Amino acid sequence: MNQTRPKYTNKTYPVMLGRKLRRVYVWELPVRVFHWLNALAIVVLCVTGYLIGNPPAIMSGNEASEQYIFGTIRFIHFAAAYVFFFNFLFRIYWGFVGNKYARWRNFIPTTRRYWKEMWEVMKVDIFLERCREHVSVGHNAMAGFIYFIFFLMSGIMVITGFGLYASMSTWWFPKLFAWVPGLFGGDFVLRNWHHALMWFFILFTIVHVYLVMYHDYVEGRGEISSMGGGWKFIEEAQFQEDLRDTEEQEQKKKKEAAHH
Amino acid sequence: MPATQSKRRTYYDELMERGYSRRDFMKFCATMAAYMGLEASGAAQISEALMTHSRVPVIWLHFQECTCCSESFIRSSHPIVADVILDKVSLDYTETLMAASGHAAEAAMHKTMEEHYGEYILCVEGSVSTFGGGEYCCIGGRSSEQILQETAEGAKAILAWGSCACNGCIQAAKPNPTRATPIHKLVKGKPVIKVPGCPPIGEVMAGTLLHIITFGTLPELDRVGRPKAFYSKRVHDSCYRRPYYDAGLFAETFDDENAKKGYCLYKVGCKGPMTYNACGIMRWNNGVSYPIQSGHGCFGCSEENFWDNGPIYRQMASFPGFGIEANADKIGIAAAAATGAGIAAHAIATNIRKRGILSSLQEEGKDAEEKLDNPLT
Numbered sequence: 001m002n003q004t005r006p007k008y009t010n011k012t013y014p015v016m017l018g019r020k021l022r023r024v025y026v027w028e029l030p031v032r033v034f035h036w037l038n039a040l041a042i043v044v045l046c047v048t049g050y051l052i053g054n055p056p057a058i059m060s061g062n063e064a065s066e067q068y069i070f071g072t073i074r075f076i077h078f079a080a081a082y083v084f085f086f087n088f089l090f091r092i093y094w095g096f097v098g099n100k101y102a103r104w105r106n107f108i109p110t111t112r113r114y115w116k117e118m119w120e121v122m123k124v125d126i127f128l129e130r131c132r133e134h135v136s137v138g139h140n141a142m143a144g145f146i147y148f149i150f151f152l153m154s155g156i157m158v159i160t161g162f163g164l165y166a167s168m169s170t171w172w173f174p175k176l177f178a179w180v181p182g183l184f185g186g187d188f189v190l191r192n193w194h195h196a197l198m199w200f201f202i203l204f205t206i207v208h209v210y211l212v213m214y215h216d217y218v219e220g221r222g223e224i225s226s227m228g229g230g231w232k233f234i235e236e237a238q239f240q241e242d243l244r245d246t247e248e249q250e251q252k253k254k255k256e257a258a259h260h
Numbered sequence: 261m262p263a264t265q266s267k268r269r270t271y272y273d274e275l276m277e278r279g280y281s282r283r284d285f286m287k288f289c290a291t292m293a294a295y296m297g298l299e300a301s302g303a304a305q306i307s308e309a310l311m312t313h314s315r316v317p318v319i320w321l322h323f324q325e326c327t328c329c330s331e332s333f334i335r336s337s338h339p340i341v342a343d344v345i346l347d348k349v350s351l352d353y354t355e356t357l358m359a360a361s362g363h364a365a366e367a368a369m370h371k372t373m374e375e376h377y378g379e380y381i382l383c384v385e386g387s388v389s390t391f392g393g394g395e396y397c398c399i400g401g402r403s404s405e406q407i408l409q410e411t412a413e414g415a416k417a418i419l420a421w422g423s424c425a426c427n428g429c430i431q432a433a434k435p436n437p438t439r440a441t442p443i444h445k446l447v448k449g450k451p452v453i454k455v456p457g458c459p460p461i462g463e464v465m466a467g468t469l470l471h472i473i474t475f476g477t478l479p480e481l482d483r484v485g486r487p488k489a490f491y492s493k494r495v496h497d498s499c500y501r502r503p504y505y506d507a508g509l510f511a512e513t514f515d516d517e518n519a520k521k522g523y524c525l526y527k528v529g530c531k532g533p534m535t536y537n538a539c540g541i542m543r544w545n546n547g548v549s550y551p552i553q554s555g556h557g558c559f560g561c562s563e564e565n566f567w568d569n570g571p572i573y574r575q576m577a578s579f580p581g582f583g584i585e586a587n588a589d590k591i592g593i594a595a596a597a598a599t600g601a602g603i604a605a606h607a608i609a610t611n612i613r614k615r616g617i618l619s620s621l622q623e624e625g626k627d628a629e630e631k632l633d634n635p636l637t
Contacts, residue, residue, distance in 0.1 A: 053575060054589070055527060058508045069508035128606075128613040167494060167536075182483050186563045187494075187534035188570065192577040192588065199592035203599055210603045218614055220621045 021233040026101050026138050027226055034091045035227055041084035042201050048077035053195050078165065085158050088151075101138030107148040109141070117141035125214070137234055137242065143211075146204075153200050160184075160194040271310040271473075278343060285310075288340040295542065296467040297489045309474040316473050317372050317380040319411055320354035323404040324397050324431045324440055325386030328459040329422040330356050335545065336462025352380070355399070366400050373414050381472060382415035384408065384443050387424045387431050391439035408446060417478055418443060418452045419468060423561060426456040426486075433567035444485065451478055454485040458561035461542050464490045486536070495532035495558045498540030501525065519555065529573040530557025537562040 051073050095104035121142035123129045163180025184190040216223035226232045293302035334342040352372035389396040394403030420443040423429035431440035444452040455468055468487050471479040479487040504524035511519035535558050539550040551558055560566040570577030576587035
């Protein structure tokens with residue numbers, strides 16, 4: 001068996017030349033919609049949030065009754081926050097019903113294999129070592145774990161944000177968060193946390209966009225466009241290896257199940 | 261006057277004796293009902309309570325504080341407020357205003373504590389020092405903590421006056437040398453009503469006390485323990501400069517054209533949007549003005565730890581561990597710049613270290629391109 005499926009090793013990258021690429025449907029439509037809604041919401045939230053913290057000096061001959069600029073900025077922030085939140089909830093749901101690449105297991109390290117892959121990614125992508133090219137089809141372990149942190153941060157942003165919003169809302173839902181300011185020691189402290197954590201999202205976005213370009217450039221598998229059509233392209237040899245891997249795992253599972 | 265007799269006397273009796281007319285009394289009831297946010301029948305409820313209930317004894321303790329709460333209270337807009345509570349009518353013990361002193365004063369307090377066990381209201385102004393043996397705040401040879409525990413035991417309810425009693429205020433600001441502690445952290449098993457502010461508004465204090473006297477129950481409290489009637493809205497929500505905030509018109513400095521026009525003080529550090537109090541509605545000094553109306557932003561005196569929470573004249577707190585001038589944005593911008601530099605270095609290193617794989621990708625791409633360009637060669 002192994003002879004017909006040659007092992008893909010660190011020496012093999014020149015062999016990529018002329019190899020057939022396989023199209024893999026990685027990101028389902030709901031995942032793509034989530035991604036872009038999330039991206040849009042984050043950009044809008046960061047821009048309006050920053051402006052709320054540091055409003056621009058507007059010189060205007062208008063009376064206050066004739067304009068509503070800051071009110072509009074705040075409204076956009078709140079509206080985007082709702083989009084961000086419900087989109088976030090949806091993604092959590094999709095983590096339980098979506099395809100293999102969307103499942104929650106991609107984000108939370110539960111196996112030794114996960115940690116091993118994280119270390120592998122560190123070596124290849126951060127220290128730029130010349131070892132076996134990393135070839136996760138969906139999220140690599142490191143990316144998945146960072147997205148997990150991203151999700152935790154999103155949760156904190158949602159809680160602090162609705163906590164601040166609770167006292168000015170008439171809807172019952174934001175009022176569920178009225179306990180939050182007390183936990184942080186008042187609106188002032190809460191607000192500063194909410195503002196400071198915005199920088200996580202800004203830094204995340206910078207690194208995220210760079211790494212997407214990096215992977216596209218180094219691997220040539222359509223990393224950037226995958227969030228458009230949902231496809232990534234992997235070498236046939238890689239495809240076969242992954243297939244063998246999956247088969248092995250399935251068999252292991254069956255054996256274990258039989259054991260019990 | 262024997263205690264048993266004084267117990268039967270009502271507030272109304274006492275006030276009439278002091279020379280108030282019924283008209284004055286009714287005006288007082290109507291004023292307070294309005295301040296407390298009661299419905300139209302509220303004035304009648306108050307007047308009935310004050311005419312039928314015997315006086316509720318009050319012990320008013322002063323610990324680590326500046327007495328601004330008492331000052332605020334006796335300056336509340338209606339003179340009867342001070343008379344009802346402070347001017348001997350109800351007050352059995354308070355260091356600042358009572359005539360008695362020394363052992364006589366202590367004896368008076370103990371008499372009230374014994375005779376009215378479970379009935380009296382304990383008002384506490386100031387925080388309690390818990391450092392060492394509590395020797396930083398002693399009265400009559402006993403520490404503030406001992407006195408608090410003794411008096412709290414027989415109290416019907418405890419009113420924590422002002423930010424000192426509610427959250428420690430300036431004595432509890434870093435480094436808090438006397439380990440100043442708010443009342444609710446020391447008293448267990450008794451309702452503690454927080455009336456924060458530095459000082460709280462006199463009418464808010466009176467309204468809270470009067471609620472207990474009138475209805476015999478504690479006022480409705482929010483999650484933090486403050487009366488909802490006065491602390492459920494932010495100063496921002498009732499601010500007369502709010503339209504400028506919504507319009508995006510802000511004073512940039514205290515002496516610019518915008519400040520003269522009365523624009524919003526948000527950018528010079530107004531903490532109104534984060535402060536729960538009734539200043540915008542009740543105002544101060546008989547409704548004359550309040551900080552924002554006087555051209556200075558709210559600095560959040562009724563919020564927890566407001567002294568430590570950041571600069572008074574800026575919105576953003578300084579970031580812990582990075583010095584006074586470093587707020588979250590400055591650190592964020594520095595971090596973003598560092599990230600950018602890291603990315604540039606990484607991109608360069610990638611092109612060097614991964615040149616093998618990159619050239620093979622490029623070869624493959626270029627090869628295909630050339631073939632398509634010149635299919636016949």
